[in-house]
Every structure is written in structure tokens, then in C-alpha cells.
Amino acid sequence: MxxxxxxxxxxxxxxxxxxxxxxxxxxxxxxVLKAYDGEEAVNVAREHLPDLVIMDVNMPKKDGYTAFTxxxxxxxxxxxxxxxxxxxxxxxxxVAMNPDILQPRFFLDKPIEPAKLMELVEKVLGE
Numbered sequence: 001m002x003x004x005x006x007x008x009x010x011x012x013x014x015x016x017x018x019x020x021x022x023x024x025x026x027x028x029x030x031x032v033l034k035a036y037d038g039e040e041a042v043n044v045a046r047e048h049l050p051d052l053v054i055m056d057v058n059m060p061k062k063d064g065y066t067a068f069t070x071x072x073x074x075x076x077x078x079x080x081x082x083x084x085x086x087x088x089x090x091x092x093x094x095v096a097m098n099p100d101i102l103q104p105r106f107f108l109d110k111p112i113e114p115a116k117l118m119e120l121v122e123k124v125l126g127e
Contacts, residue, residue, distance in 0.1 A: 006031045007031070008052070008055075009035070010035045010040075010067070011036070023112070026118060027121055033048055037060050037062060038061060038063055038067030041071075042071060049077070052080070052083065054121070055068065055082060056110075057085065064086075081105070083121070
């Protein structure tokens, strides 16, 4: 990546946020913002307009699905790409459980494999 990218990492588990942040350090020049629930994620995204959001699903105050939907409907945040993280077994399970919500374009299963995360982040930021 030539220019500095801002990436918002959202998870209610601090260890997960730190792990993803460390993986992102291997990608290159990026500024990592952190949030620990969906409500905080939406507020940080609106304020800082990150280049990418990496967000867990199960969180307090506002879950990742709700935060994702709010961001998609927001005038300033609708175009921010979002990678949804989940410990569900597959994207198919996610879709089957939530047929009426907006579907994320990018999805990554937990536990997170660093190489897969880096590959997906580089792909998303390269688009």
C-alpha cells in the first residue's frame, strides 16, 4: 500500500482487537482505530471515515449486523467496505440465519488465520 490507510477494528474482546491490529502491522503503512462494541463502531466510522472496517458480529450495545446496516444506510459511511468476522461455521450459515438483512460482501470465519486476513484486507483495499 502506497498511502496510509485507516482501518477500524471492532470486537468486544480486547485480545481479538489486539490480534487483528498486530496482523495489520504486517500489511504496511496503516492507522488502526479500535472500537469495542457496535455503537462505538458506528460513531468512530462516522467521525473518522476509515478506509476499511473489520467487525465482529456478537457484541454488546449494538451487534455487528446492526452496526453494519446503520453504516450502509449512512450518507457518509455507506461506501466504507466492511469485513464481518464471526465464529459461525460458514458464510452460508450467516446468510441462512439472517435472510432479511443487508449482506456483507466480505466475511471471514473465526478463528482468524493471519494469512487469510492479510490477503482479504489487501484485496479489499486494492479495489
